[in-house]
Amino acid sequence: MSQLINMFSYHFMQRALVVGILVSLCAALLGVSLVLKRYSMIGDGLSHVGFGALAIASAFNLAPLAVAVPVVVAAAVLLLRLRQNAAVKGDAAIAMISSSALAIGVICVSLTTGMNTDVSSYMFGSVLSLSSSDALLSVMLSLAVLGLFILFYPRLFAVTFDESFSRATGTRTELYNTLLAVLTAITVVLGMRMMGALLISSLIIFPALSAMCLCRSFKSVVVTSAAISVICFLLGLMSSYFLETPTGASIVVADLICYALFRLLGKRK
Template identity: 45%
Template sequence: MEIVELIREAMGLAFMQRAMIVGTAIALSSALLGIFLVLKKYSMIGDGLAHVSFATVAIALLLGASPLLVSIPIVTVASIFIMQLNEKAGIHGDAAIGLVSSFSVALGVLISSVAGGFNVDLFSYLFGSILAIKQMDMYLSIVLAGLIVSLIILFYHDLFAVTHDEAFASVIGIGTKRMNYLIATLTSITIVLGIRVVGTMLISSMIVFPTVTALQISRSFKSTIIISAIVSIIAVMTGVIGSYVFNLPSGASIVMVNAFLFLLFLGMKRFIRI
């Protein structure tokens, strides 16, 4: 009964409501993007951009600026730079991501050292904190998540073609480079939006886990997206409420719920086969 009371209490708190709204927006964005990134074998770009966002947060805290406003343009430029390294410098995707992410972590550590070390604010950005979500963060997350979902729906057929067969998509006149840049840009925005709830070190899991979980039982592309979105929202809601009830970091709680759901769906897949 005590847990039920804590859940009811959590649902009535303003900061919890903001966390769940932002979490839902991130869950939808990451679930819709996840299938394109996973099937194109670009899933590690999320991890690389998460490391870039660590450096941008350190820069923002040093300057006393809004981490969201500083991170979005810089992380977007970093995603485009990774694509450029892959296309023009002949550096394959994983190597390009490794170069950019390792440089960004080193830069973030140096900046935090100059600023006087890791403080509570930076720690909350590393691993997520539902207490850190402000009203403006919520409004900005809703607007940007709406933009991401709208663009994915608008370019759905082009993205679908590029994901399954990029060479064929290019032959029939689809701008494959433009679609790849669109995916990278939308991923950048999603990564930045998620750092408040999940943290820079764990946000990439929000893109990978729901999609991989959905792929265990889905039978089509669209069903994968739908199941992924449902799984992502359940993981965020459960993780955010669980973090309040059991006094745990929100980011780690969400990832653990995602991991549990993946194992559950994997078990379901094997049971169905048997």
């Protein structure tokens, strides 16, 4: 217990705790809709775009979040449009955009600062990388994501379950799809400082998949996946502190173990 108190006496740990819990909540809530709509890969694609944006921001000494948030939001809207047009198939478009963004980011980095610890922290995440202004912005944005998700919950459910019915009864489905994409983009950018660009998408996908093994209603899936997400984040954070493993990777492994457990429980029922 004293070790725990000791752990949270560091400022960076307190920041990581607050931001991490909020981002985990956002990711879990959005994840349910994204997984069910077969949009899981969008989170992965966006994180690569986020990496590119962060690399460019650090090359030009700009505030990382202020650059990354608008760029990734724009990429999210673009991906959604590409999906609808079907000139390039959805998954191909995601692969194209994400690897291009990654390539541009890598070139940008190698031309300027070189592969330093900063860049590695973008790839694999670090609890140390959160500055206090970053943390404040993260808290505000994630509260906005949570608020919007709760306020539009009935509409987001309807659009997730049956887009053609919702559209036929006069719901502006494109608006809500865009809302979903924008909220995901913000969550990805906020989460990738801690989780890393390569690992953030698991924060979105795992809790939803675990919850779906056991729960029968949409609401219970949403609530359970939020709980799983926060608990796995806490376990990951603590094990990374005590075992000195990387934070992002520890959280992913906690999520993986949790998924395996739920899967087994779901089978036994």
